[in-house]
Amino acid sequence: MFSLASLSLRLRAFGYRGDRRTMATVISGNKTSKLVRQRLTKEVEQMKTQFLGFRPSLVVLQVGDRDDSNLYISHKLKAAAEIGIDAKHVRLPNTATQDEVLRSIISVNENPSVHGLIVQLPLDSVNHIDNELITNAVAPEKDVDGLSCINAGKLSRGDLGDCFIPCTPNGCMELIRQTGVSVAGKHAVVIGRSKIVGAPMHDLLLWNHATVTTCHSKTPDLPVQVSRADILVVGAGRAEMVKGEWVKEGAVVIDCGINHVPDETKPSGKRVVGDVHYASANQRAGYITPVPGGVGPMTVAMLMENTVQSAQRFLLKNQPGR
Numbered sequence: 001m002f003s004l005a006s007l008s009l010r011l012r013a014f015g016y017r018g019d020r021r022t023m024a025t026v027i028s029g030n031k032t033s034k035l036v037r038q039r040l041t042k043e044v045e046q047m048k049t050q051f052l053g054f055r056p057s058l059v060v061l062q063v064g065d066r067d068d069s070n071l072y073i074s075h076k077l078k079a080a081a082e083i084g085i086d087a088k089h090v091r092l093p094n095t096a097t098q099d100e101v102l103r104s105i106i107s108v109n110e111n112p113s114v115h116g117l118i119v120q121l122p123l124d125s126v127n128h129i130d131n132e133l134i135t136n137a138v139a140p141e142k143d144v145d146g147l148s149c150i151n152a153g154k155l156s157r158g159d160l161g162d163c164f165i166p167c168t169p170n171g172c173m174e175l176i177r178q179t180g181v182s183v184a185g186k187h188a189v190v191i192g193r194s195k196i197v198g199a200p201m202h203d204l205l206l207w208n209h210a211t212v213t214t215c216h217s218k219t220p221d222l223p224v225q226v227s228r229a230d231i232l233v234v235g236a237g238r239a240e241m242v243k244g245e246w247v248k249e250g251a252v253v254i255d256c257g258i259n260h261v262p263d264e265t266k267p268s269g270k271r272v273v274g275d276v277h278y279a280s281a282n283q284r285a286g287y288i289t290p291v292p293g294g295v296g297p298m299t300v301a302m303l304m305e306n307t308v309q310s311a312q313r314f315l316l317k318n319q320p321g322r
């Protein structure tokens with residue numbers, strides 16, 4: 001005969017959680033990104049020794065002066081400095097024209113000592129600038145954001161080893177890997193289809209052999225779609241939109257959302273929340289990412305990873321016989 005306690009333990013080992021809700025395991029982007037940055041620091045150190053002071057180099061191009069972009073860029077520059085990547089911040093005024101932005105991009109494309117170039121989005125300009133034109137002007141071999149058509153096309157076809165994978169979805173995959181849950185054969189649901197989050201996330205999950213459903217603003221009955229997800233990645237830009245009750249018991253929940261909501265208890269009068277209602281989802285999910293401290297730091301770490309990779313590719317091409 002089993003005692004009630006031992007029966008409950010045995011059932012839990014088979015994934016049964018019963019009526020008593022347990023909290024999800026929190027997947028820390030702060031911790032995981034630190035591990036990635038430590039590994040990259042060693043790799044850059046080795047490159048420096050092996051190739052006489054060689055350093056990977058990154059240019060972050062900003063148009064205008066948005067507060068959020070300033071903050072994200074400051075995180076990128078700090079991470080680069082710690083790792084030993086030579087990062088330069090180029091800021092154009094918000095009066096810059098499309099031609100001026102294009103000229104800046106072309107001059108970096110033509111500079112052989114730069115291995116990575118990103119144009120921080122959204123652009124903050126008083127002039128009309130075509131985002132597509134700008135992201136596609138970045139040379140594909142320096143496009144460490146993975147946003148150009150060439151890199152996006154390769155990813156969509158499953159050529160994962162031959163492209164730059166956009167940093168946020170790449171960071172999400174790394175966080176999913178941390179859980180130990182295998183992606184192959186699982187049902188993944190992505191909310192959002194943007195070029196920077198949803199669409200590449202769909203591709204990455206697909207080519208890691210999940211069956212993927214991608215939802216967007218015209219998807220009817222979002223709760224039903226969400227309830228089918230073993231792995232859920234949300235990038236909708238809607239504060240706390242996904243409710244805990246929608247989430248499948250034990251699911252992996254990755255929240256890309258960054259939304260500012262009023263909070264009078266904070267000196268700033270606001271706080272940051274994700275696209276998932278964390279407190280309720282935490283009671284149903286098996287694993288969940290927090291906001292902040294989840295996907296955000298991984299975006300920064302993956303940019304560093306892509307920059308180091310680009311520098312390694314550069315060395316391979318320019319060191320005949322190696």
Ligand code: NAP
Pocket residue numbers: 168191192193194195196197198215216217218219222234235236237238241256257258259295296297299
């Ligand atoms: P975006 O370009 O505005 O795209 C949002 C996507 O969500 C669109 O595909 C939209 O559908 C869909 N959507 C909006 N409302 C919806 C709803 N009610 N139901 C279902 N789908 C809905 O935004 P984004 O650039 O992808 O960013 C999404 C969120 O992630 C934002 O909070 C952003 O700040 C955050 N983000 C975070 C990081 C990070 O590093 N943590 C990086 C990038 C973005 P339609 O296509 O039909 O319009």
Ligand code: LUD
Pocket residue numbers: 071072075118119120121122145167168258291292293294295296297299300
């Ligand atoms: N444009 C990005 N626009 C916005 N969060 C970021 C981001 C760091 N071309 C281009 O950098 O990859 C990009 N490429 N993006 N983003 C968002 C998106 C872009 C978002 C969050 C963070 C970069 C980040 O460090 C911290 C966190 O979530 O814990 C919190 C930051 C803080 O101190 O509040």
